[in-house]
Amino acid sequence: MDRPAQPLGSPALSLGSPSVGSPPTERADAVRNRKHLLATAREMLAEQCGADGLTMDGLAERAGLGKGTVFRRFGTRAGIFQAxxxxxxxxxxxxxxxxxxxxxxxxxxxxxxxxxxxxxxxxxxxxxxxxxxxxxxxxxxxxxxxxxxxxxxxxxxxxxxxxxxxxxxxxxxxxxxxxxxxxxxxxxxxxxxxxxxxxxxxxxxxxxxxxxxxxx
Missing domain, CATH: 1.10.357 (Tetracycline Repressor; domain 2)
Structure with a gap:
């Protein structure tokens, strides 16, 4: 398997796909909540036929979790889509x-x-x-x-x-x-x-x- 060499220079200004690497260690319940929220978000996207209808409040309600849990997992609405x-x-x-x-x-x-x-x-x-x-x-x-x-x-x-x-x-x-x-x-x-x-x-x-x- 070949691995790309690191180029010189500062990062290019390109679009916001998230940085992919080793995520920090999470508690088991936090991992479960994250997986559940992402699965729920995908369900909502499929049903609503677009990203505009997916909100943090709506995701929390649909997943049966508190809004604070959604904020802790993703930080912002954009963070949901990054994940x-x-x-x-x-x-x-x-x-x-x-x-x-x-x-x-x-x-x-x-x-x-x-x-x-x-x-x-x-x-x-x-x-x-x-x-x-x-x-x-x-x-x-x-x-x-x-x-x-x-x-x-x-x-x-x-x-x-x-x-x-x-x-x-x-x-x-x-x-x-x-x-x-x-x-x-x-x-x-x-x-x-x-x-x-x-x-x-x-x-x-x-x-x-x-x-x-x-x-x-």
């Missing part, structure tokens, strides 16, 4: 680090970079409502923290290519922004239902971009 994304982010990362090629190890770096971009675009579009709701406007940077692994993984793949003279750290930041920038989360209904398929068009544009970088 909902964590499991999907871990699954996505596992596919990148240990799944079959070309997304996983074993394919040439350009093919892996193309596959990563296509997969990330699909992930962001599929989870756009939850990702939008996970953005916390009270943060100094409302767009949120850097997406776990994206810039690191892209930088690693760029380093495996022959891109003589390119500033790979800055190029990795720019490519990460192309995948996790706000436009992917704010596509309109008409964009998403157009006959040509917006996900395929964006994915093809990413592939064209990577091919041009490799041939420059």
């Amino acid at each position: 909902l994304l964590e499991g999907d982010e871990r699954d996505f990362q596992e596919q990148v680090l240990a799944g079959p090629p070309p997304l996983g190890p074993g394919a040439p770096a350009p093919d892996r970079l193309i596959a990563y971009g296509r997969a990330r675009i699909a992930f962001m579009i599929r989870n756009r409502e939850i990702a939008r709701a996970s953005l916390d406007g009270r943060q100094p940077i409302p767009a949120g923290a850097e997406t776990p692994m994206s810039r690191t993984h892209i930088r690693m793949l760029l380093g495996q290519m022959r891109l003589d003279g390119a500033d790979l750290d800055m190029l990795a930041i720019q490519l990460t922004a192309a995948l996790d920038a706000p436009p992917l989360l704010y596509l309109s209904t008409s964009d998403l239902t157009e006959p040509t398929g917006i996900e395929d068009r964006i994915g093809q544009a990413w592939q064209d971009l990577v091919r041009r970088i490799c041939s420059a």
